[in-house]
Amino acid sequence: MTRVEVKPGDGILVTRNLTKIYGERVALEKVSVAIEKGKTTVIIGQSGCGKTVFMKHLIALERPTEGEVFFKGQRIDQLHNHELAEVRTSFGFCFQMGALFDSLTVYENIIFPIQQHREIKDFKVLGELVKLKLALVGMDGYQHQYPASLSGGQKKRVSLARAIALNPEVVLYDEPTTGLDPITSDVINELIIKLQRELKITSVVVTHDMKSAYKIADRIIMLHRGKIAADGDADYIRNHPSEVVRQFIEGRIGEADLAALRLGGTKFPTQFQPEDFSGT
Amino acid sequence: MVTLAVWRKFKQQVEHLGRFSRFSGSAFGAMGSSIAHPKTYPLVWTQMNIIGVKSVPVIMATGAFVGMILAVQAYSQLAAMGLEERLGVLINIAVVKELGPVLAAVMLAGRVGGALTAELGTMNVTEQIAAVESMGTDPIKYLVSPRVLACLLLTPVLIVYADLLGILGGYFVSVIQFKINSGAYWDYSAMGVELWDVGTGIFKGFFFGGAIALISCYKGFTCREGAQGVGEACTEAFVGCFISILALNYVFAVILDAIYKTFWPLRPLL
Ligand SMILES: Nc1ncnc2c1ncn2[C@@H]1O[C@H](COP(=O)(O)OP(=O)(O)OP(=O)(O)O)[C@@H](O)[C@H]1O
Ligand SMILES: [Mg+2]
Numbered sequence: 001m002t003r004v005e006v007k008p009g010d011g012i013l014v015t016r017n018l019t020k021i022y023g024e025r026v027a028l029e030k031v032s033v034a035i036e037k038g039k040t041t042v043i044i045g046q047s048g049c050g051k052t053v054f055m056k057h058l059i060a061l062e063r064p065t066e067g068e069v070f071f072k073g074q075r076i077d078q079l080h081n082h083e084l085a086e087v088r089t090s091f092g093f094c095f096q097m098g099a100l101f102d103s104l105t106v107y108e109n110i111i112f113p114i115q116q117h118r119e120i121k122d123f124k125v126l127g128e129l130v131k132l133k134l135a136l137v138g139m140d141g142y143q144h145q146y147p148a149s150l151s152g153g154q155k156k157r158v159s160l161a162r163a164i165a166l167n168p169e170v171v172l173y174d175e176p177t178t179g180l181d182p183i184t185s186d187v188i189n190e191l192i193i194k195l196q197r198e199l200k201i202t203s204v205v206v207t208h209d210m211k212s213a214y215k216i217a218d219r220i221i222m223l224h225r226g227k228i229a230a231d232g233d234a235d236y237i238r239n240h241p242s243e244v245v246r247q248f249i250e251g252r253i254g255e256a257d258l259a260a261l262r263l264g265g266t267k268f269p270t271q272f273q274p275e276d277f278s279g280t
Numbered sequence: 281m282v283t284l285a286v287w288r289k290f291k292q293q294v295e296h297l298g299r300f301s302r303f304s305g306s307a308f309g310a311m312g313s314s315i316a317h318p319k320t321y322p323l324v325w326t327q328m329n330i331i332g333v334k335s336v337p338v339i340m341a342t343g344a345f346v347g348m349i350l351a352v353q354a355y356s357q358l359a360a361m362g363l364e365e366r367l368g369v370l371i372n373i374a375v376v377k378e379l380g381p382v383l384a385a386v387m388l389a390g391r392v393g394g395a396l397t398a399e400l401g402t403m404n405v406t407e408q409i410a411a412v413e414s415m416g417t418d419p420i421k422y423l424v425s426p427r428v429l430a431c432l433l434l435t436p437v438l439i440v441y442a443d444l445l446g447i448l449g450g451y452f453v454s455v456i457q458f459k460i461n462s463g464a465y466w467d468y469s470a471m472g473v474e475l476w477d478v479g480t481g482i483f484k485g486f487f488f489g490g491a492i493a494l495i496s497c498y499k500g501f502t503c504r505e506g507a508q509g510v511g512e513a514c515t516e517a518f519v520g521c522f523i524s525i526l527a528l529n530y531v532f533a534v535i536l537d538a539i540y541k542t543f544w545p546l547r548p549l550l
Contacts, residue, residue: 088413095414
């Protein structure tokens, strides 16, 4: 594959030769991506391939071992935290596990970014704002509950509402539909599409869910072991020649992995089955 | 091999110290700016309530028992020499100078230090601290500075409570149980205990409080993943606080003693 050089001004978010190494483990290796403004970019890949790490680099929550990250042409990976604060208000980040503040109610969680960065004092306005954001994700009416009393999927939706509280230019979603039922998943898909169409929000979505990926993506990037394995629109990915990509999108285990699994065996002397006891 | 391991361990400790210093530095910076921004005061009030107000009963109990125990232990020694009326000086100096401040700080380290580390540690492993950061808010400003500020400002106040109850505890045991003349008890106490003793005891509280909050918050922010990580961080935080309180107290004993000897005799000249 010929590597295309990316330049800082090629998109709203650009990474160049992004490399991240944790101790001995290479989480990302020379990832160069230019994310287009106003489009939805989906990142797919097997568990542990570096998707979350990649997303965190986009708002400098993690700092690269090597390489550069640009937002609107400005290099952000070396900025100090106080300089980043300004940049980060243009982003919404929806964490994989929700990361809601569990000592605050749903309402307080959502007004948190607003209180930090906007001078809105009127409680009526704030209340309306929260209601609006929660209604978008179908969670209106849960304002006064604590995150501990919500289900996993509900937490995720509230966290999504919090991510879009400041009307950001870019929203980064880390597996927004994982763990949701098919119908709620589709609500989230439609929401991402709606935000992109109506507010021209740039979305970067990490997902395992190919159905959702095909539906929302303008472009799909597949990561494999910290490197880009494929990059193109939905049709390109659907008909990708590479075996690694085909296996992933069809959800099929590789021949080598299968052989290893067969060889491994599953029954240990200490592991008994119910029928082992029925013979006597 | 052994020297290599020792060297590595040493390097690790120095690194930790460096990180802790940077953390403390940015915490103090954030505190400075949060004093200038009344918007952040509610956060400090909340923490003051959790850290300070709710610690009052346990601190008072600690103080009272310290005074009472000192009275019981010292009485027989002094009575053997016929000096039982001096009991007040001994108890009150010990309470206001050392035992009140140190034991109040230790109680606070146990009550507050562990809770702060557990709270921030859990926030760390569930990515809530990263979430604060991702929304463009400095987590040190939002989470650490109100806690340090509350602890730093309220520890001296709590020490006053411990002192007060220590003095009362000692008094009641001495006067009611040992039938010491109340007037003599107070007279000797007033002669022996100087403003300097009370003042330095309370002054130390700022440093004890700051150390407790900084160490606990640092341990929470740097805690490792998982329930075990949080547990370990809590233990380390408590041990760290405890050692720092004792070490700080030693440093203060040396420094304050030198200052006292140099300047206190000059007091009448002012
Ligand atoms: N803080 C960290 N310290 C050490 N290693 C890390 C850290 N964060 C991630 N890694 C490693 O980096 C690799 C990529 O992790 P990442 O979280 O990006 O996976 P992922 O693609 O998001 O997987 P999943 O789909 O399961 O969420 C993993 O092998 C992981 O062990
Ligand atoms: Mg992930």
